[in-house]
Amino acid sequence: MPQRVTGGVAPEMQQTVTKPRLLVFYDAHDGKARRVEGFIAQILQRRRNHETFVVHRVEMSERSDLAKRLRITVSPSLLVVDGNKIKGRLEKPHNAVEIQSLLAPWLR
Numbered sequence: 001m002p003q004r005v006t007g008g009v010a011p012e013m014q015q016t017v018t019k020p021r022l023l024v025f026y027d028a029h030d031g032k033a034r035r036v037e038g039f040i041a042q043i044l045q046r047r048r049n050h051e052t053f054v055v056h057r058v059e060m061s062e063r064s065d066l067a068k069r070l071r072i073t074v075s076p077s078l079l080v081v082d083g084n085k086i087k088g089r090l091e092k093p094h095n096a097v098e099i100q101s102l103l104a105p106w107l108r
Contacts, residue, residue, distance in 0.1 A: 020081060022081075023058055025079070039093070043096055077092070
């Protein structure tokens, strides 16, 4: 289940995580962001990839400091963090194919 990051840092992000993290930056009032969430669910369900990523949903207005630090300017935006490095970035994805291309190196 996706984790919602609000004030501070989520406990899961403080520890060393062996799974890559998928950060989903969104605006609560953006319909495209809700659509992207559906695409992500569809992709992760395919071939049983539910447990491949630790998914963190980040509301941009609540965590503007994090968005600024990671240079996120538009909603929705996706970041894949593997170890402590950003391995993939996608801003304003239009369809599931774009998202799947971003996540492909980690999918079964």
